[in-house]
Amino acid sequence: MCKSGIHPLLQRLPKCEHHIHLEGALTPQVLFTLAAKNRIELPTDDPAFASPEGLVERYREFDSLDDFLHYYYIGMSVLLDAGDFETLAWDYFTHAAADGVAHCEVFMDPQAHMGRGIGYDVVLSGFQQARKRAESELGITSELIACFLRHLPPADAVATFEQDAVRESFAAGHVIGIGLDSSEKPFPPELFQVVYQKGGFMGLKRTAHAGEEGPAAYVRTALDTLHVDRIDHGVRVIEDDALLKRVADENILLSVCPISNVFLKGVQSVADLPIRKFIDAGVRFSINSDDPAYFGNNYILANYCAVQEAFNLTAAEWVAICEGSIHGSWCSQKRKEELFERLGSVSHPWLHQGDA
Ligand SMILES: Nc1ncnc2[nH]cnc12
Ligand SMILES: [Zn+2]
16 A cells, blocks of 8 residues: 555556466465475575575565576476466456456466476466456456567477467467567567467467567567567667657557566666656556566555655546556457446546545
8 A cells, every 4th residue: 555645546446457477476375385285396406495485585686587587487387287377367366356457468478387298278277267267256357368488499489379279279269369578688579570470360469578678679679570569568668769659659558567677677666667758758558567476465556556656646647547558458349348437437536536
């Protein structure tokens, strides 16, 4: 909870989350519980793995994206059966519900599981089970996005895309889009043109991490060569005026993750992010948690609060951010209309009483 007078509004806003890696919702507690259940031996040469508290401490001092990813990939080694994936996703959905998420579009990393012998169907069925339950018990709608890992060869992404189970999940609409994540700097987006072209032929939605640690130029090549509909992070677009204008003109949504950027040392503090500049330039963006279990257990509302404490936005500006998040979502038009209606009823009194 933040000290802002508009905290109750922030809590109640019907939020759309577009940038959350389900594997990044694996808390140290759940990690240890699943490791014990599945008899997975955690690394013995790293004292951080001695206890959940040790991991909590270690997660406070990541010095880069790659330092975090090292722990992220070890962490997911405890996920074996469909129930484990369901447990993980359900844990995220309950936090999301508490924070006022109405709709979310969640990432998964199939190659990271298939590469250690876990079937795509196992991963998918666990996540699907949790999604169904989230809709019926929590009223949260969701979509699933399969990310390709940019530290693996582009041919690996293509081979994964071509697997029958993967193609079937796209064709059936169980997975509506593709993304690109993992280590950014040495792996520019254009390396992955072939798999994105295949995604385009299948009518999939497309997004890619770009401009997190990598340069603004990666945002441009993601747009030009991968034909993405949105950009994950994208904060370094601020270094290129022409590109910033293009992102605004083309209504490209940036899925910004403020607390993640601080934990991974992209910026020193949330106040260093270009939030005010994005608003002034008419850039559409949403605010997201990225890997909440690794970044201080800060889910979406904590990210909204961190932005509010740094930028002291008005109620009208928050409503505009939420409107942009709904417009930029990949849900049905009918669902968007429901979300707009909820936003209108929540925001109405605030917009008429001015900012507290
Ligand atoms: N913030 C991030 N950037 C790139 N890849 C990721 N995978 C999980 N979180 C990520
Ligand atoms: Zn991410």
